[in-house]
Every structure is written in C-alpha cells, then in structure tokens.
Amino acid sequence: MKRVDVRLNLTAVAPVLDFIKRVADGLRSELVTPFEPAPDDPELTRIWREELIASQARDCEEFLGLFGSEFFATNVIQLSDENIEPVLRASNLLRMRIRVQFLERISDDDMESETVDLEELEQTEADAYVAFLFLDQVQKIILEHFDLVNGSAVGAESTTEGESEGGGDDED
Amino acid sequence: MATLARAWRVVFLNDSVNRMSYAVMVLRRVFGFNEEQARHHMMEAHEHGRSIVWAGARENAEAYAYSLQSWHLRAMLEPDETS
Secondary structure (H helix, E strand, O other), X not given: OOEEEEEEXXXXXXXXXXXXXXXXXXXXXXXXXXXXXXXXXXXXXXXXXXXXXXXXXHHHHHHHHOOXXXXXXXXXXXXXXXXXXXXXXXXXXXXXXXXXXHOOOOOHHHHHHOOOOHHHOXXXXXXXXXXXXXXXXXXXXXXXXXEOOOOEEOOOOOOXXXXXXXXXXXXX | OHHHHOOEEEEEEOOOOOXXXXXXXXXXXXHXXXXXXXXXXXXXXXXXXXXXXXXXXHHHHHHHHHHXXXXXXXXXXXXXXXX
C-alpha cells in the first residue's frame, strides 16, 4: 500500500480548516453538483439524490478525519490508497461549493491563473480563496502521487506542495 | 416497445471548477477510456460545454451518469434521436 505523508503548518492551516468545516456542515442536505437526471423517473431521481447526499457527507467526514487529534499532535496528514478516493471527492465538492457560495464575483480566468490579489478581497472572500487553494493542493498531491485509474502507486518522491512543509512516501 | 429500445446518451457537461486532470481521471475510470480519449471528451466539454461520452441502453446510461455525479462531475441523460 502506498502512503504519502504531508506535513502542514498548523498555524496557517487551522483557520482554513475551520472555514472548510463550516462549508462541509452546509452540505449535509444539499447536492453540490447540479443534478440533471432523466426527466421521467421521479422515484429514481429521489433515490439517487438521497444516495448522492449521503455519499457527499461520507466523503466530507473522511476528509475532515484527516485532521483529527493525531494531526494536531504531529502536523502530518496521511494519504493512502485507503482514503484518497473519498478525500479527492471531498476536496472537489468543497471547492465547488466554495467557488459558488463565496467567490462568484471572481472571474474564471483569474481563478484559473491564480492571480487573485488577497488584499482586494473582503475577509470572507479571502478566507474562501485560501481554502479553495488549499483544497486544490490536496487534489494536486493525490493526482500526482496516486494512480486512481489503475489503482497502483505512482513514483516515490516526497511532497512539498501548497501549505505543506515537506513529507515523504512510505510504500508497503 | 419503441421507447424501450431507444438508445440514451450520457452527456458530460463542462464546469469551471474541476481540475482538467481530475476530469480526465474520472472519465478514464468510469468509461475505461485511454488518456487520449478522455482528454478529447474533456476538451470538447471545455470548448463546447458538453460532450457525448456514451450511448446505449438506458439502464447502463443511468449507471454511468450516476457514477459521474458521484465524482461531482456534471452529467445528463438524453435520448439518442439517431437510434
């Protein structure tokens, strides 16, 4: 089993986590992705919707579980084959929600080029933007270090990205 | 019976948030595309707003659309008028 340890700066990450947790709390009864099923099957639509909302909640729980008491003791999160899928999905849905809920007035071009000036944002927008970038880095680390298509590990180099301060892989 | 036999399309829809590498990974995983095929559909959706990624029996189309939704990629079903 592949494992990537990512060391984070607790002082920088703690407020970001508070923000992300509040966003996750708002996703317990609402789908983040617009849902456009076939129009003539309301029962299937209802079942899908319920299952997808439950799946969202499980993914967010797994993501937030990375930042439990062990993280606050070690400042390290552990990504492995066992948790990367829900963590990746959670990072994605949280980014989508943050983009729509807090960063709508920023253009797609500015978001993509990461040229947003934090000082020009209101405080909530700045918090949201930092959380958005943090989640993006989590996704980037997973996509670079794990092969989710074939289910096997990729590479073995250490990670030093985003909010992280360093880390390493541990292949079993 | 004609309705039952009609083919359905799974349409992958563009969004401005997902990483391209994420969308490619999900398309490869859900549909078994190779890298080139997945990139083609991703770019088509990026440039035109949508890409038809599969067509066939409705039950299978629903399962594929559900899989895309579960990875938080936007998808819809539509009848394949050519079938």
